[in-house]
Amino acid sequence: TIKSGSEEEELGALKWKDGLQQKASEAFLRQQAAIPNLRKLVYGSVVAADDSEEEEEEELGGLFRVSRPQKSKRFRADAVDCSRFTPDSAHNWDLEEMLNSIRDCFVTGKWEEGQDAA
Amino acid sequence: MWIPTDSIRNNNNMASHGLDYDGCNFFRQRLVLSTLSGKRVRIKNIRSKDDNPGLRDFEASFIRLLDKVTNGSRIEINQTGTVLFYQPGLLYGGSVEHECNTQRSIGYYLEALLMLAPFMKTSLKATLKGVTNDHIDPTVDVLKSTALPLMKQFGIDGEGFDLKVVKRGMAPGGGGEVVFICPTRRTMRPVQLTDPGKIKRIRGVAYSVRVSPQMANRLVDTARGVLNKFIPDIYIYTDHMKGANSGKSPGFGLTLVAETMNGSFLSAEMSSTPQGQGDPMLPEDLGKNCAQMLLEEVYRGGCVDSSNQSLALLLMTLGQQDVSKVLLGPLSPHTIEFLRHIRDFFQIMFKIQVQKPSEDERKGGDKVLMTCVGVGYSNINKTLK
Numbered sequence: 362t363i364k365s366g367s368e369e370e371e372l373g374a375l376k377w378k379d380g381l382q383q384k385a386s387e388a389f390l391r392q393q394a395a396i397p398n399l400r401k402l403v404y405g406s407v408v409a410a411d412d413s414e415e416e417e418e419e420e421l422g423g424l425f426r427v428s429r430p431q432k433s434k435r436f437r438a439d440a441v442d443c444s445r446f447t448p449d450s451a452h453n454w455d456l457e458e459m460l461n462s463i464r465d466c467f468v469t470g471k472w473e474e475g476q477d478a479a
Numbered sequence: 480m481w482i483p484t485d486s487i488r489n490n491n492n493m494a495s496h497g498l499d500y501d502g503c504n505f506f507r508q509r510l511v512l513s514t515l516s517g518k519r520v521r522i523k524n525i526r527s528k529d530d531n532p533g534l535r536d537f538e539a540s541f542i543r544l545l546d547k548v549t550n551g552s553r554i555e556i557n558q559t560g561t562v563l564f565y566q567p568g569l570l571y572g573g574s575v576e577h578e579c580n581t582q583r584s585i586g587y588y589l590e591a592l593l594m595l596a597p598f599m600k601t602s603l604k605a606t607l608k609g610v611t612n613d614h615i616d617p618t619v620d621v622l623k624s625t626a627l628p629l630m631k632q633f634g635i636d637g638e639g640f641d642l643k644v645v646k647r648g649m650a651p652g653g654g655g656e657v658v659f660i661c662p663t664r665r666t667m668r669p670v671q672l673t674d675p676g677k678i679k680r681i682r683g684v685a686y687s688v689r690v691s692p693q694m695a696n697r698l699v700d701t702a703r704g705v706l707n708k709f710i711p712d713i714y715i716y717t718d719h720m721k722g723a724n725s726g727k728s729p730g731f732g733l734t735l736v737a738e739t740m741n742g743s744f745l746s747a748e749m750s751s752t753p754q755g756q757g758d759p760m761l762p763e764d765l766g767k768n769c770a771q772m773l774l775e776e777v778y779r780g781g782c783v784d785s786s787n788q789s790l791a792l793l794l795m796t797l798g799q800q801d802v803s804k805v806l807l808g809p810l811s812p813h814t815i816e817f818l819r820h821i822r823d824f825f826q827i828m829f830k831i832q833v834q835k836p837s838e839d840e841r842k843g844g845d846k847v848l849m850t851c852v853g854v855g856y857s858n859i860n861k862t863l864k
Binding site for chain 1: 501502504677679705822
């Protein structure tokens with residue numbers, strides 16, 4: 362009986378481990394769905410960028426170094442200084458669906474309660 | 480001049496001699512923020528691995544313009560042009576004439592002047608000559624119809640505040656001329672731009688030089704075809720300049736601006752490919768693409784046009800010690816870097832909140848609400864009357 366009791370105890374103690382992977386994936390998805398922390402993205406990533414600064418250099422036959430300037434941080438540092446924000450190429454403005462997604466931005470669209478054209 | 484409240488923050492970037500940066504990207508914002516904050520800046524490794532290292536002619540031209548509007552600036556460039564040291568002087572203003580290098584359009588130079596002009600000693604009257612319209616930078620037409628109304632929201636107005644296109648000059652030849660007049664202000668007014676309101680009308684300019692004036696009409700027709708599905712109130716002016724006012728290169732282009740009920744302006748623009756650089760473009764295609772770019776800008780939304788985000792954020796930062804709020808569309812890469820630079824130079828960090836439109840609303844993508852408390856910058860350069 363002592364044995365079975367300890368078995369029961371073991372079962373109880375291990376219960377929280379059930380479906381751990383599922384719980385973890387649920388938590389992960391919840392976090393993904395949550396609003397991204399833009400403040401962290403804007404102000405936090407400077408440190409991360411500095412960490413990756415050490416350039417990985419592949420060596421060919423111990424003699425030549427592969428230079429890929431396009432991929433390095435330095436390339437971004439020397440990119441064109443321009444304030445234009447190029448449009449998202451995934452948006453196809455020939456589709457009726459896309460056109461409908463901005464209808465209410467115009468005075469001809471639907472108005473909220475308590476607002477009118479005056 | 481603004482004086483930092485806490486002497487030196489724990490910032491890796493800040494050495495005893497000022498701020499250090501790498502590379503030529505974000506060149507203008509670094510020099511502009513340096514001038515406004517009075518902090519020295521050193522930019523190293525400018526195209527150091529390039530076949531043609533160092534500063535380009537247009538950057539040298541920009542530095543010369545900066546030297547003209549300031550008094551007592553110290554600029555040192557090493558022999559190869561890969562290192563620049565800049566110690567800002569006082570913003571003087573006054574009457575300035577500058578031949579802008581044609582590698583970049585006047586918009587490149589003007590964007591920086593828009594940021595500096597309100598904080599000068601005397602009101603600025605800048606005559607800029609060069610390329611007025613190209614396909615890289617915001618053109619003078621778009622800045623006139625979006626940046627100026629935005630600055631008015633911050634209390635910069637009066638005394639002939641204007642941007643006038645005297646001569647039009649297309650890339651690559653240039654030969655255009657604009658006059659920018661801006662009054663000075665002692666302080667910036669804090670703003671609460673949280674609701675853009677609905678778009679009530681669309682205006683635009685279809686311009687053409689040294690080509691058939693019919694080109695502009697063809698642009699207007701196709702652009703209207705796309706936009707008429709949304710709103711009937713569309714008027715696109717056709718602007719055909721001739722003779723001495725038409726610059727050195729042929730070309731055409733279109734600027735579209737959507738105006739909302741609450742006085743926000745969203746814009747899109749496109750210019751024909753410069754003569755001798757790539758395939759020529761049909762005016763019909765250009766008109767349609769430009770109209771669709773305006774739809775994209777409406778989808779992004781917010782109270783400020785995507786190319787003027789940095790200007791709005793700067794004027795918020797330099798506002799009185801009060802809360803300013805501005806609703807923006809998604810932040811452009813240029814703006815994100817600008818926010819980091821504002822932190823470096825002014826120790827101001829914005830509160831950034833995402834606003835998702837509700838399910839049944841058809842108002843485009845996610846918006847971003849930017850909040851900050853101004854540093855209480857006051858323009859001591861300005862002469863008292």
